[in-house]
Structure formats: C-alpha cells, structure tokens
Amino acid sequence: MEQHSHITLPKGSIEKTTTTLNIGPTHPATHGVFQNIMEVDGERVVSTEQTVGYIHRAFEKLAERRPLYQITPITDRLNYCSSPINNMGWHITCERFLKIDLPKRVDYLRVIIMELSRISDHLICNSIVGVDTGAYTGFLYVMQYRELIYEIYEEVCGSRLTTNIGRIGGFERNFTNTAFTKLEKFLNEYPGVLREFEKLFTRNRIFMERTQGTGGISAARAMNYGFTGPNLRAAGVDYDVRVQQPYSSYQDFDFKVPVGTTGDNYDRFLVRNAEMWESISIIKQAYQKIQEFKGADAEIYHADVPEYYLPKKEDVYTKMEALIWHFKIIMGEIDLPKGQIYSAVEGGNGELGFYLISDGGRTPFRLHFRRPCFIYYQAFEELIKGGMLSDAVVTLSSLNLIAGELDA
Amino acid sequence: MALTNAYIQEKLVEKFNDQVFQFSTDSGILSFESAAENNLKVLQFLYEESSLGFTFLTDLCGVNYPDNQGAELVVVYHLHNFIENIRIRFSIAVPVTKSDVFTATKLFESANWMERETYDFFGINFIGHPNLKRILNVDEMDYFPLRKEFPLEDQTRIDKDDEMFGRG
Numbered sequence: 001m002e003q004h005s006h007i008t009l010p011k012g013s014i015e016k017t018t019t020t021l022n023i024g025p026t027h028p029a030t031h032g033v034f035q036n037i038m039e040v041d042g043e044r045v046v047s048t049e050q051t052v053g054y055i056h057r058a059f060e061k062l063a064e065r066r067p068l069y070q071i072t073p074i075t076d077r078l079n080y081c082s083s084p085i086n087n088m089g090w091h092i093t094c095e096r097f098l099k100i101d102l103p104k105r106v107d108y109l110r111v112i113i114m115e116l117s118r119i120s121d122h123l124i125c126n127s128i129v130g131v132d133t134g135a136y137t138g139f140l141y142v143m144q145y146r147e148l149i150y151e152i153y154e155e156v157c158g159s160r161l162t163t164n165i166g167r168i169g170g171f172e173r174n175f176t177n178t179a180f181t182k183l184e185k186f187l188n189e190y191p192g193v194l195r196e197f198e199k200l201f202t203r204n205r206i207f208m209e210r211t212q213g214t215g216g217i218s219a220a221r222a223m224n225y226g227f228t229g230p231n232l233r234a235a236g237v238d239y240d241v242r243v244q245q246p247y248s249s250y251q252d253f254d255f256k257v258p259v260g261t262t263g264d265n266y267d268r269f270l271v272r273n274a275e276m277w278e279s280i281s282i283i284k285q286a287y288q289k290i291q292e293f294k295g296a297d298a299e300i301y302h303a304d305v306p307e308y309y310l311p312k313k314e315d316v317y318t319k320m321e322a323l324i325w326h327f328k329i330i331m332g333e334i335d336l337p338k339g340q341i342y343s344a345v346e347g348g349n350g351e352l353g354f355y356l357i358s359d360g361g362r363t364p365f366r367l368h369f370r371r372p373c374f375i376y377y378q379a380f381e382e383l384i385k386g387g388m389l390s391d392a393v394v395t396l397s398s399l400n401l402i403a404g405e406l407d408a
Numbered sequence: 409m410a411l412t413n414a415y416i417q418e419k420l421v422e423k424f425n426d427q428v429f430q431f432s433t434d435s436g437i438l439s440f441e442s443a444a445e446n447n448l449k450v451l452q453f454l455y456e457e458s459s460l461g462f463t464f465l466t467d468l469c470g471v472n473y474p475d476n477q478g479a480e481l482v483v484v485y486h487l488h489n490f491i492e493n494i495r496i497r498f499s500i501a502v503p504v505t506k507s508d509v510f511t512a513t514k515l516f517e518s519a520n521w522m523e524r525e526t527y528d529f530f531g532i533n534f535i536g537h538p539n540l541k542r543i544l545n546v547d548e549m550d551y552f553p554l555r556k557e558f559p560l561e562d563q564t565r566i567d568k569d570d571e572m573f574g575r576g
Contacts, residue, residue: 052543052544053542053543053544053545053546056544056545058553060529060554061553061554061560062560064560065560096435097435221517223463223464223490224463224516224517224518225517225518226464226465226466226516226517226518237490239490244490244493245493339434339435340434340435340439341434341435342435342437342466342467342486342495342497344466351466353466353467353486355467355469355484355486357471365471366471366472368467368469370466370467370486374521374525375518375521375522376518377521378517378518378520378521379517407544408544
C-alpha cells in the first residue's frame with residue numbers, strides 16, 4: 001500500500017488486519033470497573049488484555065495497622081454482593097487462630113446469614129447473565145427478593161450492603177423476632193420466585209443458545225487456573241469448602257454439591273441456580289435447629305471471650321472488669337499470639353481465604369486475602385478467545401466478577 | 409492410604425534431603441521451607457509425584473521480614489490436594505537486594521497474576537514470568553508498598569503514636 005508522505009502512521013498499522021477495541025473501565029458491558037483491551041477480527045475476539053486495579057484500596061496494608069475487629073469492615077468491601085460471608089470468614093479465621101469455640105446456636109445463626117448472602121450473590125449473578133443475554137425482566141423481578149434478604153441483614157446488624165455483621169465470638173446482638181418473621185416470609189415466598197426465574201431461563205431457547213458452548217473450560221484447565229466455587233463446579237469438580245473443610249458446623253447439614261460438565265456459561269448458570277435451592281434447604285434446616293434450643297440456650301448469641309467480644313454497655317458502666325475489657329478492646333491493646341493460619345470459607349464466587357501472620361503484636365503482621373475472582377479472572381482470555389464479542393460480555397458476567405474483590 | 413503430613417514430610421526429605429527444612433504443623437497445615445533456587449524443583453515434585461499430587465495452587469503471596477538479614481522477602485505457596493483434601497504451605501526466602509525467584513507459571517496458570525501481585529507489592533523478581541509488570545498499582549509507582557519500610561500513614565504527623573498499636 002502506498003504511504004502518503006505527509007501522514008506518519010504508527011509502524012505496522014497499515015498491515016494490521018484486526019481492530020483494537022477498548023472496553024471499559026466503565027462501560028455498560030462490564031459490571032464494575034474493569035477494562036479490557038481487545039483485539040477483534042470482525043466480531044471474533046483474537047486476544048484480550050484485562051486491566052484491573054481501578055478500585056484498589058490497599059486493604060492488606062491497611063490491615064497491618066488495625067486490631068482484628070477493625071478489619072471486619074474492610075472485608076465487607078471485598079465481594080460486596082455477599083459481604084456477610086466475608087465478615088464471617090474473617091471472624092472464623094480469628095476464632096480458629098485464637099482457638100475460640102463457638103456455641104452451636106451461633107454457628108447455626110451464622111449459617112443462616114451466610115446462606116442468605118450466597119442466595120443474594122448468586123441471584124445477582126444469574127439475573128445479570130440474563131440481562132446480558134437480553135432478558136431484563138428476570139433481573140428486575142428477583143431484585144425485590146434480594147431486598148427481603150437485605151431487610152433481614154438490616155434487622156440483625158443495622159446495615160444492608162457493607163454489613164460488618166457479627167463479631168469475633170458471635171453476633172453483636174441476638175436475632176429479634178422480627179428477624180425470624182422476615183426470614184420466614186423469605187422462605188415462604190422465595191422458592192416460588194426462584195421456580196419462576198428458572199422457568200424464564202433454564203429451557204428458554206434464546207438463553208440456551210446464547211450461553212451453551214460459550215465461555216467453556218475443562219476441569220483440568222479450570223484447576224490449573226485456580227478456579228474455585230461455582231465456576232469450578234460447573235466444570236465438573238465437586239470441590240466445596242463447606243464439605244471439604246467444614247466450618248461453622250456445616251457438617252451438621254444435609255446438602256448436595258451441584259456440579260456441571262462443560263464449564264460453560266450455561267452450566268455456571270445451572271450450578272448457581274441449583275446452589276440456591278441447596279441454600280434454601282440449608283437455611284430451613286438451620287432455622288429448625290435453632291428452634292430446638294429452649295430456655296437459656298435459646299438466648300445464646302456469642303461465645304464467652306471477654307478479650308475479644310465487647311461487653312454489654314450497661315456492664316461497662318457498672319462493672320470494673322467489663323470496663324477494663326471494653327477499654328482494652330476499643331484501644332486495640334490486646335496482644336495476639338504468635339503464629340500463622342490459613343483459613344478459608346466458601347464465598348459467593350469461590351474459596352475466600354485469609355492468610356494471617358502474627359508476630360505477637362496487636363495487629364496482624366501480614367494479612368493476605370485469597371480473593372477467588374482475582375485468581376480466576378486470569379482465564380478470561382482463554383475463555384473468550386475465538387468467540388464472538390457479544391459472548392465475551394456474557395462470559396464476563398457469568399464468571400461473577402466483583403470489582404471490590406478483584407482489586408482488594 | 410490416606411495422605412498424612414508425616415508421609416509428605418518423609419517423601420520430601422527422601423527426595424531433597426537437607427534441601428528442605430523447617431518443618432512444622434502450624435494450625436494443622438504442614439509448613440516447610442527450601443532454598444529459593446529449589447522452589448521449582450520442590451513444586452514440580454509435589455505436583456508430579458503421584459502419591460502427593462498437589463495440583464492446585466490455592467494461594468501465592470509475599471511477606472516482608474525487614475529484620476531477617478539476607479532473607480527479607482518471603483514467598484509463600486499454599487498448595488492443595490483435592491482428592492486427599494490436604495493442604496501444605498511451602499515458603500522460600502530471598503534477600504531484598506537480590507530478590508530473584510523462579511516463576512511457577514509453567515506449572516500453574518493461576519500463578520501468573522498472583523506473582524504479578526507479589527512483584528507489584530514486594531518487588532520480588534520472578535524469573536521467566538511471561539508478563540511481569542504491576543497489576544493493582546499504577547505503572548508509574550516507584551516503590552513496593554507492602555514492604556515494611558513504607559509506612560501506612562503520613563510520617564510528618566506527630567499526633568499519632570505508633571506505640572499504641574504495638575509497633576514502635
């Protein structure tokens with residue numbers, strides 16, 4: 001091709017047969033602050049480079065200057081679609097590290113909260129997959145039912161999105177009757193809604209054709225890429241932290257681990273839906289177990305750990321011991337034991353791990369968050385390569401990427 | 409036969425003799441160390457030896473111990489055997505002046521971004537990494553923020569006393 005002498009083009013730009021397309025950082029196709037620099041040949045994706053870090057907030061550095069209880073609000077902001085799981089994961093890490101045993105009732109209450117947040121997480125993810133395939137209805141419809149979950153959080157801890165729910169050793173207060181009434185309302189209404197939601201999508205011809213065979217990955221590749229959670233299970237590996245390393249008395253519950261076969265967008269959708277049914281069943285079992293506690297046992301909502309669990313306010317004003325502990329906790333004057341621990345929970349989108357190293361100071365020496373979506377987002381290029389651009393958008397949402405967790 | 413910590417330790421010592429050391433079981437996880445130049449050999453052995461089968465890299469992260477002369481930077485690998493459901497922790501230490509570590513990306517695709525993150529925050533140089541550049545911080549940054557020498561707060565402030573947090 002003849003080159004005009006008065007125009008200087010970048011080297012190689014004439015011969016180039018593909019187009020560079022910049023999607024993001026903020027773009028309707030990316031739910032969150034992600035950027036993808038894609039090379040596209042027509043509508044086919046040739047390669048992509050993901051840029052992350054737009055909302056990096058240095059949580060690991062911040063955590064090195066905070067006593068344990070002040071780290072909980074940081075964990076809220078990881079996967080903010082299921083903050084309570086992050087909070088509980090952090091409390092459980094601390095409790096394992098400090099060797100605190102929890103009463104069964106606390107475990108069951110936690111299970112209820114964690115499974116509710118798993119439902120709200122999967123609900124958002126699956127309905128967003130619907131939005132990206134052109135079905136807005138499902139998303140708007142189920143949003144009302146996430147609201148019911150948030151109302152339960154609100155009743156328990158006072159906040160909705162960034163919950164800061166629970167404390168080391170239990171909950172900040174007992175569940176009120178209203179909380180249980182709201183839980184019952186949710187358990188009554190939600191199964192019907194989920195059935196309708198499935199009716200809308202699962203055998204929907206358009207939805208199936210958009211999602212089947214796109215964004216697929218084999219079990220071996222998924223493991224090599226560090227997939228966990230629903231994304232790994234959709235590829236056929238039945239790894240679930242709740243089963244493999246039970247925490248919070250998950251061993252007392254009877255539930256299945258749904259798995260897929262192809263690891264594509266459709267299987268991920270199905271696995272998440274199936275997990276929501278399992279979560280409903282777990283919540284029902286937990287609620288039943290809680291109702292079996294009678295008398296004083298039915299009032300227990302925290303373990304007896306004065307070093308880490310704030311005393312009642314009226315005790316602080318009237319009792320010396322309580323006043324001392326209150327002061328020491330608030331000022332962060334409690335030295336941690338030396339040692340290190342890795343503890344994981346099954347988060348909304350995979351294994352959420354906390355690696356805590358303590359040198360005996362009052363704050364962690366080092367705290368590392370194993371953030372599932374940071375690890376599996378690497379595979380995005382392999383998932384979408386050679387596929388259509390519009391499928392890449394569906395794959396992005398079906399991976400359940402949450403910017404807060406990605407960027408820590 | 410269920411895989412036990414004792415068996416893993418025995419296998420490792422049999423293969424690497426005194427090249428692997430500092431065995432401990434902190435909170436149930438078998439932890440051990442090796443020299444930095446042996447990290448790939450150990451990881452590959454753990455991956456390929458059929459009776460061990462640590463084929464899943466759960467986590468890779470850095471730690472900075474400024475007081476350990478000649479071993480200031482540590483890379484910690486958490487590995488998982490899904491079938492036997494057992495985890496191990498393996499770490500290597502390098503001096504801050506020559507922080508060269510072989511990349512694990514040939515074994516685990518998942519190590520790619522985790523190593524980039526570790527480079528980004530600690531300045532550990534992963535030899536052979538396909539794309540070793542900053543990932544969460546801006547490219548122009550000229551320091552490694554998770555090293556202990558970089559204080560979290562503005563050092564010109566005098567109204568805050570670090571001692572309150574147990575760190576003088």
